[in-house]
Amino acid sequence: MLKMKKISETYNMKVFTDGGDYFGDVEESIVTSNKVFGWRVRATKNSFLANVLGNAKGVIVPHQLVKAMGDVMIISKSAVPSYSGDDEAQNN
Secondary structure (H helix, E strand, O other): OOOOOOHHHHOOOEEEEOOOOEEEEEEEEEEEOOEEEEEEEEOOOOOHHHHHHOOOOEEEEEHHHEEEEOOOEEEOHHHOOOOOHHHHHHHO
16 A cells, blocks of 8 residues: 655655665755655755765755655665765865
8 A cells, every 4th residue: 555645744854875874854845746856855964965065055856766755765876966085185
């Protein structure tokens, strides 16, 4: 049986990648034509997203990349912005 969730129940929900990394918290949903288009995920302190983005506040994750929702949201690893520590080292 399909379980339904209210959009308001998803706010501040913890987001993890399918690899088990803590990604951030759901800040807002993006709804178009009565369908969820995506999720704005806030980069919280000590999250993988905060380490990758630096000063940016978050990212928009397309709903197609959401694998599961329950007490937490699981997203595909392909939603993770690419990061290379070498880039940061070269800029300094």
